[in-house]
Amino acid sequence: xxxxxxxxxxGGKGLAKINGFTIFVDQAVPGDRVLAQVVKKKRSYAETxxxxxxxxxxxxxxxxxxxxxxxxxCKWQFLKYxxxxxxxRRFVEEALAHIGQITGVPVHNTVASNPIFGYRNKMEFTCTxxxxxLPHELGRPDIEKGVGVxxxxxxxxxxxxDTEACLLQPQRGNxxxxxxxxxxxxxxxxxxxxxxxxxxxxxxxxxxxxxxxxWMVNLITSAEKPxxxxxxxxxxxxxxxxxxxxxxxxxxxxxxxAIGDYERPIAGHSVLxxxxxxxxxxxxxxSFFQTNTRGAANLYAIVKQYSQLSGKETVLDLYCxxxxxxxxxxxxxKEVIGFEIMAxxxxxxxxxxxxxxxxxxxxxxxDLRQGLLQMQVQPEVVIVDPPRAGxxxxxxxxxxxxxxARIVYVSCNPATLARDLQMMKDHYHILEVQPVDMFPHTYHxxxxxxxxxxxxxxx
Ligand SMILES: C[S@@+](CC[C@H](N)C(=O)[O-])C[C@H]1O[C@@H](n2cnc3c(N)ncnc32)[C@H](O)[C@@H]1O
Numbered sequence: 001x002x003x004x005x006x007x008x009x010x011g012g013k014g015l016a017k018i019n020g021f022t023i024f025v026d027q028a029v030p031g032d033r034v035l036a037q038v039v040k041k042k043r044s045y046a047e048t049x050x051x052x053x054x055x056x057x058x059x060x061x062x063x064x065x066x067x068x069x070x071x072x073x074c075k076w077q078f079l080k081y082x083x084x085x086x087x088x089r090r091f092v093e094e095a096l097a098h099i100g101q102i103t104g105v106p107v108h109n110t111v112a113s114n115p116i117f118g119y120r121n122k123m124e125f126t127c128t129x130x131x132x133x134l135p136h137e138l139g140r141p142d143i144e145k146g147v148g149v150x151x152x153x154x155x156x157x158x159x160x161x162d163t164e165a166c167l168l169q170p171q172r173g174n175x176x177x178x179x180x181x182x183x184x185x186x187x188x189x190x191x192x193x194x195x196x197x198x199x200x201x202x203x204x205x206x207x208x209x210x211x212x213x214x215w216m217v218n219l220i221t222s223a224e225k226p227x228x229x230x231x232x233x234x235x236x237x238x239x240x241x242x243x244x245x246x247x248x249x250x251x252x253x254x255x256x257x258a259i260g261d262y263e264r265p266i267a268g269h270s271v272l273x274x275x276x277x278x279x280x281x282x283x284x285x286x287s288f289f290q291t292n293t294r295g296a297a298n299l300y301a302i303v304k305q306y307s308q309l310s311g312k313e314t315v316l317d318l319y320c321x322x323x324x325x326x327x328x329x330x331x332x333x334k335e336v337i338g339f340e341i342m343a344x345x346x347x348x349x350x351x352x353x354x355x356x357x358x359x360x361x362x363x364x365x366x367d368l369r370q371g372l373l374q375m376q377v378q379p380e381v382v383i384v385d386p387p388r389a390g391x392x393x394x395x396x397x398x399x400x401x402x403x404x405a406r407i408v409y410v411s412c413n414p415a416t417l418a419r420d421l422q423m424m425k426d427h428y429h430i431l432e433v434q435p436v437d438m439f440p441h442t443y444h445x446x447x448x449x450x451x452x453x454x455x456x457x458x459x
Contacts, residue, residue, distance in 0.1 A: 002054065005032040010091045010414065012075055012443035013047075023048055027069060029079050031057025059083045064117075065167045070134055072154030074168060074441035085110040085437060088445035092414045092435045100418030102425060106432045107447075111298050116440040118170040119292045121208045121274070124258045125149045125177060127184060127201040128160040129191040147191050149181045149204055157256045158194040168441070173206045176215065176240060180204050183232045192222055194256070200225065202251055203258035205285065210293040211275035216245040218285040219266070220258045224250045226266065233267035245269045247285050259286055276300060279327050280355050287348050288321045295438035299410065299446055300328045302434050303383060306408045306450035309333050313380040316404070318368060318395075323349025323361065325383055325410075330358045333381075338363040339371060372398045383408045390416025396423045403427075407451040417447060428453055 005028045007015035014028030016036075022045040025036050033055040036048035063069070063077035076084055088110045096102040113119055131148025150163030162181070165174040184191060184201050192199035203220035217236060219229055226248070233246035245268040249260025263270075263285060271282040274289070276297050283289045290296035303325055307315065309332035317326040320338030322345045330336050330353075338361060340346055346363045353361050364371060369392050382404045384391060390413060391399075399407065400423075407428060411417035421430055428451040435447040 001036055001038075001048075003028075003034055003036050003048070005030050005034065005057070008087050008090075008443075010095065010443070021045070025050060027075070027078075029057050029059050029083070031059050065165075067134070067151070067161065067163065070153055070161065071151050071163075073151050073166060074439075075154070076441045076443060081112070081116055081440065084440065085112055088437060088443070089435050091443070091445055092417070092433060092447050095414035095418040096421065096433070098418075099415055100422040100425070102418065102421055102430060105430045108432065108434050110435040110437050110445065111302070113292060113295050113298075113437045113440045115294075117167045119295065119440060120168040121210060121289070121293050122291050123166060123169045123173060123206050125151065125163060125204045125206075126160045126194070126256070126258075127191045127199075127203060128158075129193050129199060132159040132161045134161060147181075147185050149177065149184060160194065169206065170208055172215065172240070172242060173208060176206060176217065176236065176243070177204065179236065179239065180217070180219075180232065183235070187228065189225070189228050197254050200228065205249075205258050207272050207283065207285070209272050209274040209283075211280075212273060213242055214244045214272055215240065215242050216247070216272040216283075216285065217243060218247050218249055218258075220249045220251050220260055222250070222252060224248070224264060226264065229266050237267055243268065245272055249285060276324065276328070279324075279352075281322070281324065281352050282348070282355060284348070286344075288342075288345055290324065290438070292438040295436065295446075296324065299436045299438065299448065300325060302436065302448045303408055303410060304329060304332065306406070306434075306448060307332070307381050307383065308406060309381065314377055316375075316377070316379040316382045316402075318372070318382060318384045318399070319386045320349065320363065321345050321385070323352055323363060325385065326361045326363070327352055327356055327358055329383075330356075330361050334360065336361045337375075337377065337379075339368055339375075340365060341367050368392070368395045368398075378402070379404045381406045381408065383410065385410035386416070386420075388413040388416065391420045393423065396420055400424060400427055403453060405453050409449040409451065411447050411449070412444065414445065414447060417449065421449060421451075424451060426454075 003016040005014040014025040016023045035052040040047040068077045093107040137143045148162030153159035189200035192202045205218035207216040246266040248264045251260045315333045315336045317338040326336040326338040431450045433449045
């Protein structure tokens with residue numbers, strides 16, 4: 001069918017309507033006229049894919065990456081960046097209105113990421129013994145088959161194509177990846193089969209420190225075999241003075257995640273140092289760290305502005321991860337208490353406090369749903385930064401019962417932000433919301449909401 005794309009749905013698909021019936025169109029943007037084919041039809045909507053682009057939207061641009069359209073890494077390269085920012089703002093505004101019944105709250109223009117390519121400080125590439133061929137490679141005798149190291153076709157674990165370069169990581173990362181790929185191809189040890197679950201080489205993770213322009217290489221293998229890794233590590237460190245660490249994570253389980261059962265150092269340090277503003281962080285291979293370092297600085301600056309700290313406040317940093325927000329705010333508060341479910345994240349948080357000579361932060365490990373009730377504190381400011389699923393409703397109620405003067409809600413999912421703010425809006429004014437782009441060329445958006453208590457709540 002021929003369709004006129006009139007909007008973008010959250011999730012990044014183009015939107016068209018025929019007599020009020022909603023049609024989602026993958027890989028289409030507002031202003032496109034396309035010939036589309038139905039791939040799924042339900043009572044209230046249909047999902048389609050573009051067969052032919054009849055007329056291109058003025059908001060389109062040529063995607064610089066050759067894998068655009070196939071790769072699950074970033075799906076919006078063909079949309080001009082200013083349009084990406086505006087659609088992200090609208091996602092937040094529309095989620096607040098439709099899910100949270102919250103209108104009239106300023107949702108500011110999205111803060112742009114700078115740069116918009118090469119911004120990712122961590123990439124994970126999967127090794128496969130049977131790389132996925134792109135449509136234009138099929139049937140070509142000159143295309144080498146077999147081993148590949150790369151990213152996935154969206155929604156699949158086994159369709160891994162050989163990513164020669166990913167534009168989301170700095171260019172140096174692509175050179176390092178090419179050398180590692182060559183070594184793996186020449187190695188006597190087999191590449192892990194994604195179906196057979198046999199083989200040695202599983203994943204390659206690269207981490208980049210923006211502040212120091214250093215790199216960490218994490219080789220994830222199915223067994224411990226240092227003699228297979230040491231020559232690679234030595235060659236990499238001789239070739240790239242920026243590589244300061246090569247580690248090995250040994251992953252014996254079948255699960256397709258690049259986390260080992262245990263880790264062995266191979267060459268150099270076991271951690272990478274990076275900085276957000278003037279705060280230093282030591283990141284190990286499996287530590288959580290925001291993947292866009294400069295974007296994180298933008299995000300935390302807004303958290304700081306919305307917290308309005310005078311130096312006298314007790315601040316709760318809920319879902320604190322490795323404590324980056326606690327550390328960022330510490331000098332502006334009397335005390336910051338971080339709360340996090342992952343014990344190893346708290347080990348990192350404490351180390352990072354020591355590294356930055358911060359003495360007024362403390363951290364609690366536990367599930368907020370049970371743990372928050374036991375806290376005997378009266379915070380003036382509560383920061384929440386939950387995962388995509390948002391806050392559990394019991395945690396929302398417990399925060400409301402604490403009745404802090406201000407709440408700063410950091411969200412990576414506008415839908416759960418809107419749902420949670422709806423539960424808070426009778427007790428708190430939602431003053432403003434600031435979307436921040438941390439992930440250019442994807443539909444993901446972070447946002448920060450500033451809330452101010454309406455009146456004291458008696459629990
Ligand atoms: C978005 S991350 C926080 C990132 C952190 N604020 C930062 O900027 O680096 C969300 C964190 O919530 C933690 N988390 C998830 N469920 C939790 C729970 N029920 N109780 C405590 N922490 C939880 C996760 O382990 C994760 O570290």
